[in-house]
Amino acid sequence: MEEIDEYADAVLAALDLVPPGRITSYGRVAQYVGRSLGRGGPRQVAKVMRDYGASVAWYRCVKSDRSLAVEVAWRQAEMLSSEGVPLRNGRVPKEYWFDLPS
């Protein structure tokens, strides 16, 4: 039994809960997932996204300060723009923030 996929699956599922045009943070997802599986952290979520994120709306996940991760900022900015999320000075306005169920 590979619990590894279980974690990844949970992360992807959590991200899938974020509606189009909205965004959340890595930490928020990590906390949401961690509550169920009892492990993982923000960075681990990022890791999962880098591997499996291609199949989900990874771009709906930003930093806690609502800025974009520098490594993907360029792509993410374009994707968010498509979702109708305007970046204000490199940061997403908090009106677009989506709180995951705790």
Add this chain to the structure above:
DNA sequence: CATGAGGCCGCCT
């Protein structure tokens, strides 16, 4: 509100 300095949790050399 913008920066800076720890710290946390796993994973990879």
Add this chain to the structure above:
DNA sequence: GAGGCGGCCTCAT
């Protein structure tokens, strides 16, 4: 087995 790093977070200045 030890050390270093990451699509980060939080608290303090």
